Amino acid sequence: MNNHFSEFKTPFVFRKRSQSIPAQQRPLWRVGLILLLLKKGSRGSKSSIKRLHFMNWVLFSKDNYERVVKFLSSPTDDINVPIEPSFFHAINMAFYEGLIEKANNNNIRLTIKGEEIADEIEKVCKCYELEKEEVSNLWMHITENFVNSVLSGRYLSC
């Protein structure tokens, strides 16, 4: 290639164009969401990772949210929640940032630092506006038992 450009006397550099990614894939945003899910979407700021993963999936898209809302009023469809590795990365990061800690029974909860950030997020109205609304509508229905039975397919047979 250099032969072709040797006439130009200036070196050419080729760089890959940077990509656009959805905001949801930014670590900071996802960690913020996890804090929000614990603070506003869990009793006593405590929850199992399984349940958090479920709620993370619910808030992922409008589609998912509407499916769950429909399911709660008339459970006919199966709900399949695929595993999302990014979520677990984010949980790790939140843990090593000192924002969440292990509680008993495979649960996690907010640390003091985590609470501090979650409080600030709560105060700013325009932050996570949509997610705050969706969480407050659904969180009480999404209990540990609910999550366990839906994921194992046992919900429909109840």
Add this chain to the structure above:
Amino acid sequence: MLMKICHLKIILNTDKGPYGVELRFTEGLNILRADNSMGKSTCINSIFIALGLEAMFTTNRRNLPLTPALTSELYYSDDKVASVLESNIYLEIENEKEKRIVIHRTVKGSRDTSLITVIKGPALSNPTCEYDSEDYFINRGGAAIREKGFHTYLASFMGWDLPKVANYDGGESLLYIQCIFPYFFVEQQRGWSRIEPLIPTHFRIKDIRKRVVEFLLNLDASRNELKRTKLIAEKQKIERKWSEISNEIESSSSSLGAVVKRLPKNPLTRWDTESPPALFFKEEKAECFLRRKKESLESLKNQTIPPVKEVADNLEKSLNHIQEALCKNESILKKLINSYEIDKNQIEGLYQRLDSIDIDLKRYQDLQVLQTLGSTDSMFLRKEICPTCLQKISDNLLDMNRDLSVMSLEENIFYLKQQKKNLKGLLRSSEASLKNKKREIQNIRKENQLFRDKIRSISETLISDNRLPSKDMIKDQIELEIDIKSIERAIERYQILVGDLEDLTNPWSKTLSSIQTLPSDNLSELDKKKLIDQGKLIKEQLRQYDFMSLIDIDSIEISIDTYSPVYQGFDLPTNLSASDHIRLIWSYLFSLLELSRKYEDLNHPGFIVLDEPRQQGAKEVSFSELLQRSYKSIQFGQQIILATSEEEENIDVFFKTDDRVNYINFNDRIIQPLKS
């Protein structure tokens, strides 16, 4: 000078006999001096109560701001008290036309306290004559508007044409006299608390201070503001009408399968006579289309209608021809409908994509907020460092190995906004094309309907008796006639509507240019000059009175936005010394009075009443400077009334003896027993 206070008389009927006082006031400086609690405030308050101005101080209609001497008990010596049974105030005032009246109000007694009797002559200064009198009322709704309201009478006596101003209830009220008087009437208790006069707010007038100053200084600004509001309403009205008419033109022409080209959606200031809007039927100008149809009709009419047997062959050919055309149309229609549905779905998809971009943008905004939160400052993620291994990571949960380079927040937000912009552009053109397809579909359906009718009519003709005239041709003629009529009607209607649009261009351009000619801040050059001069008068006085709180007196001026005095563009500081606070008040009030000497069109009544201008706590104020300044008022026919408890010996001998000063001194109580 619009008003002068001439004479005050207070009569109290007590259980110890009648008590009272009579005071005469002149042009120029009047000093009412007495020690504290000797009855000065009773006298000053009586003046504004006689004028029905108690709403300046209280919203409670029953509790007039009266000293006890007027309502219950009078201390006629240090320890002796008389019960007040009845109290009456008489106030003689004079207007610009040198007409004098006496206002009589009963504060306590059998007469209604809301009643004010106006004696139409100088009954106090010249009691020997008989004068007519008339009753007015105060403190009842409409006292300012209805004829028998005292304030209506007072305003016209003073030559005031009070303006209508906007209130907070969305309507208009009159600029009440009670809001204006605080600018030249300062009573002792509350009048000195703020630099600018304390105006009652219970009348709910918007921007009350500005309205009062605009009235007093007769600024063009208020008139311009009114004009502007009216013009804007007019502009909106024209816009609505324009949009109504152009929508009607569009909808009525599209129902005929016609299209209007060059239809201006928004009002124009000038009608484009070279390329005005034009009506088109299938790419043919309406007039040409009509002419063509008329020609066909003519040629049809000129033909004699032949019997069926003669035209049977041709009719058969026509029938086949039309059946083919119908078939062709049907398949085109099918394809078109298909394509329409596809486009529709595509557009819906675009909307969904737009939605998700919006959600993503919102989430990016969340990220921006997160970065400003103080509690996240110490996070590793904020510095793009992985908290688990403390190495640099890419800001991407899907690719922690940094194989791909990711846009920064700002780049991504910009990218999303660009996408949104492009999508919106795409949507616009897609929706326009969808609209066209819809119209196309409608046209083809209409055409197919015509074809079917024609097929039916030819078939009927072919099976009818050979000897009868061809029904089909008769039908053609009739249908063509009907068609022509409806097209003519449509063209006529179209022309009327377009004419209506054209008629709007004149008022539109007039309204726009009227709005343009209004000064952007509503103030005319004369208005600005008045405010500058007012500022100069204030600065002059501050220097004269030895104002000390602000070093650069020259930086004080009147703001053109609020008409209030400002210092270097800011509101005056509130931590001025008590004396400087007083000096500012004097300067402000006097600036209004003195400005009316220079400009003849001002509405200032030409007098100022100050109760206790020196005030406790303002020890070193240059009271004599104030007296000096006030003294000059006589040269301009203006009046200043100062009530003060200043020690006799502290008042300069000049003011006590000069015959142009009305020095009223009381060494004892002002209210004394009256000789019956």
